[in-house]
Amino acid sequence: MQRDEIFEKVKGVLVEALAVDDDEVTPDATIFNDLGAESIDMLDIGFQLEQAFGFKIEQGEMFPEGVTSDPEMVADGKVTDKGIAMLKERAPHIKVAALEADPRLEKVRDIFTVDALVTFVENKLNAA
Amino acid sequence: MWIDRVVELIPRERLVAIKNVSLAEEHLHDHFEAVVGDDGSVVRSALPIMPASLIIEGMAQTGGILVGHAEDFREKVILAKVSKAELSREAGPGCQLRYTAEIKSFSPAGASVSGTVELSDPAGCVKNDGCRGDAQLLHEKESVEKPKTASPRHPSGESGGFEVIGTIELIFSHLDRNMAGVEYPEHNFVFGEGFKTLLRTSGVLGEGSGIGDRGSGKEP
Helix, strand or coil: CCHHHHHHHHHHHHHHHHCCCHHHCCCCCECCCCCCCCHHHHHHHHHHHHHHHCCCCCCCCCCCCCCCCCCCCEECCEECHHHHHHHHHHCCCCCCHHHHHCCEHHHHHHHCEHHHHHHHHHHHHHHC | CCCCEEEEEECCCEEEEEEECCCCCCHHHHCCCCEECCCCCEEECCCCCCCHHHHHHHHHHHHHHHHHHHCCCCCCEEEEEEEEEEECCCCCCCCEEEEEEEEEEEECCEEEEEEEEEEECCCCCCECCECCCHHHHHHHHHHCCCCCCCCCCCCCCCCCCEEEEEEEEEEEEEHHHCCCCCCCCCCCCCCCHHHHHHHHHCCCCCCCCCCCCHHHCCCC
16 A cells, blocks of 8 residues: 555544544644644544554554653653663654654654654554 | 443444433433523423433443443443534433444454444424424324324334434543553442443343353343
């Protein structure tokens, strides 16, 4: 499946799950901040992606869980080097360069973009 | 409880429950009470209808039992999101609601459920075009001496049959597997006494067995 085709299907899922307009779902839009997702929406998005693409998603696979509550991953309000390394390892679809440059905790929500979600789906499909 | 009985259960797949709407329910007297003008005259008669929010709650309880049953009621199943809710008709006293919940997706973190709401309207109770009780209609018919075989009251022509009046999409979360890592009490406080009674009277739980101890139960 081509990436633009994946993007269109992902967009459809996000429009349905988050009740946002089509034109809000751009590759650079952040899932939590720009599209207003809450943590429980990730469950909904995960279920809808499974149905749309026919694969299973494990808990925490789309976006690693527990990062912000782990003292090894976050210290003094910033994501630690270990936290950055964990994100790279467990979520290779997410670009963490911006977080490396500015590791403040509140920036974690900015790195999960629509583009990252498309890459996640692409990786899952390629691995199948 | 906002459902009266579980009438069908296919584990991990579908659960059907019914709810009888009764004028004995106090909330129907408030939803909606009559509007009386300053001079004491009735501006608008009382309109007792089941609140849509409680219909959604009924479906949530139906789906919650289905999702809870899937893991033997070990998980604390909570309603996390109402993804969609559309209702096309209202339900008044004498009507019966039938909730059918079907699992679309299930994972250790929770489940998504698709629900259908049906209405049986044996008394021809509330219509979308206003509140006209059956007795009132009969009275009018008698006064103009219309035959009792006048056109059927029910749109489907099936008096007492069910018609689909809505769809509700729900997301349930298993509370102990939440993303925030918050810990909750060990006992399953979600499925309390009301649920246990319903499950026993519906035959889902056996006599003497409890939540998380479904072994002696049977499917209705």
